[in-house]
Amino acid sequence: MKPDSHNAARGRAWAIFATCLLGFNLSMFYRVSVTVISPELSRDLNLTASQLGYLSAAFFYGFAFCQIPLGMALDRLGARWVMPGVGLVGVLGAILFATSTNAGMAVAARAMIGVGMSCNLMGAFYLFATWFPPGRFATIAGLYMSLGVVGQLIATTPLVFMSQALGWRGAFWVVSAVALMQVIAQLVILRERPPGVEAPPVMRENPLKGLGQVLRMPAYWIISMGQLFRYGCIMTLLGLWGGPYLIYALGLNQVQAGNALLCAALGTILGLPVFGRLSDSLLGTRKWVVLPSLFLLVGLFLLLGFLPHGMPFWAVYALLFVMGLASSPGQLMFAHIRELVPTHLSARAMTATNLFLMMGPALVMQISGLLVFTEPDAITGSGDLWGVWLFMAAGLCAAGCAYFFVPDSQVVKKFRNRPSR
Numbered sequence: 001m002k003p004d005s006h007n008a009a010r011g012r013a014w015a016i017f018a019t020c021l022l023g024f025n026l027s028m029f030y031r032v033s034v035t036v037i038s039p040e041l042s043r044d045l046n047l048t049a050s051q052l053g054y055l056s057a058a059f060f061y062g063f064a065f066c067q068i069p070l071g072m073a074l075d076r077l078g079a080r081w082v083m084p085g086v087g088l089v090g091v092l093g094a095i096l097f098a099t100s101t102n103a104g105m106a107v108a109a110r111a112m113i114g115v116g117m118s119c120n121l122m123g124a125f126y127l128f129a130t131w132f133p134p135g136r137f138a139t140i141a142g143l144y145m146s147l148g149v150v151g152q153l154i155a156t157t158p159l160v161f162m163s164q165a166l167g168w169r170g171a172f173w174v175v176s177a178v179a180l181m182q183v184i185a186q187l188v189i190l191r192e193r194p195p196g197v198e199a200p201p202v203m204r205e206n207p208l209k210g211l212g213q214v215l216r217m218p219a220y221w222i223i224s225m226g227q228l229f230r231y232g233c234i235m236t237l238l239g240l241w242g243g244p245y246l247i248y249a250l251g252l253n254q255v256q257a258g259n260a261l262l263c264a265a266l267g268t269i270l271g272l273p274v275f276g277r278l279s280d281s282l283l284g285t286r287k288w289v290v291l292p293s294l295f296l297l298v299g300l301f302l303l304l305g306f307l308p309h310g311m312p313f314w315a316v317y318a319l320l321f322v323m324g325l326a327s328s329p330g331q332l333m334f335a336h337i338r339e340l341v342p343t344h345l346s347a348r349a350m351t352a353t354n355l356f357l358m359m360g361p362a363l364v365m366q367i368s369g370l371l372v373f374t375e376p377d378a379i380t381g382s383g384d385l386w387g388v389w390l391f392m393a394a395g396l397c398a399a400g401c402a403y404f405f406v407p408d409s410q411v412v413k414k415f416r417n418r419p420s421r
Contacts, residue, residue: 009194013131019185023120025151026179030113032239033155036258037168051103053369056240058107060362062114064355071351074126083123084186090116091179098172122351130193137335142276145331146269153265157258214349222402223337224356229395230330232360238264240365248379251310263317267324275329286336287408293329294400298393305389307382339409
């Protein structure tokens with residue numbers, strides 16, 4: 001490739017990165033946006049505690065159920081038209097949510113938003129696999145997910161202030177407008193692959209055949225189990241029980257609770273590129289970065305059950321920061337499964353794994369609701385949520401034990417060990 005062409009391709013790659021990143025920021029915002037405005041939502045829409053759980057879970061169900069057909073569509077049709085087409089559904093869902101007058105409308109709107117956001121991670125990974133060097137995939141993915149967590153950060157204290165100024169409906173009208181601009185930007189900027197790179201001929205094969213090959217891999221099920229519990233537990237904390245736990249069990253006010261959740265987002269932002277770099281360049285392993293983080297999370301979730309009411313807010317901030325940091329190596333599971341399957345199955349493997357990742361919060365949120373025997377505002381201490389913490393710790397421990405049996409990636413090792421030119 002000529003230098004000018006190389007520079008143009010590199011510029012296009014980073015433009016694709018940027019426009020996908022805006023969509024991923026929106027996705028991360030929507031995932032946790034319910035928790036800090038839950039008092040206003042409950043009041044305006046007459047929501048019970050169980051309905052609030054359904055509202056939080058609806059996004060993840062809508063997102064999760066798209067993953068298998070989405071992987072087939074990406075492998076067969078490519079990302080250029082699939083991503084903005086799906087994104088438009090999210091714009092319509094955000095508008096419906098801003099105009100909701102009852103629980104049913106709000107739940108349907110959240111499900112539509114989940115569908116609309118379902119391609120902003122896997123579609124981006126699909127494009128990055130073509131536009132960036134293979135041995136830098138985890139680093140690029142880590143940077144992408146780290147910057148994407150800014151959306152989660154905006155859904156904490158900034159959303160509190162925005163909803164106080166505009167109302168929660170006004171805040172979501174603003175977000176709807178940003179989502180529409182992002183869809184338009186994708187239509188203009190996205191391209192399937194750099195100039196001169198041919199599409200693999202196997203993209204034309206029967207998509208169900210390739211999916212079956214992925215589903216027959218034990219490693220796929222173990223990695224998916226790890227994603228389900230790792231992401232399901234952390235998002236249930238940050239997106240549903242974090243607010244009531246911090247406010248009612250620990251005695252923080254609404255702004256302090258938002259700040260604590262913000263600290264968790266900052267921990268994730270820091271951890272994603274650090275662990276991506278550690279995996280790619282220093283250790284050359286996916287498995288032995290992911291595995292310790294699962295067991296660290298076991299201990300941290302159990303610790304939540306012992307925190308006293310009135311605990312210093314700075315200590316709560318530090319703990320939430322560490323929890324965000326400990327959850328961030330989970331992004332390496334996408335690189336791990338991608339590198340265990342043939343290249344032409346990479347999108348199907350990652351989206352099939354992402355199905356479990358997004359089912360995780362929905363299932364854990366609903367199961368945890370059955371383990372809390374009081375309304376959120378009746379929580380008086382950490383012990384009122386012991387059922388939740390024990391369930392999360394048990395799931396993470398089981399996932400960690402199973403992960404011992406997953407073979408490590410050889411792709412990153414080969415890339416690290418290749419002779420320099």
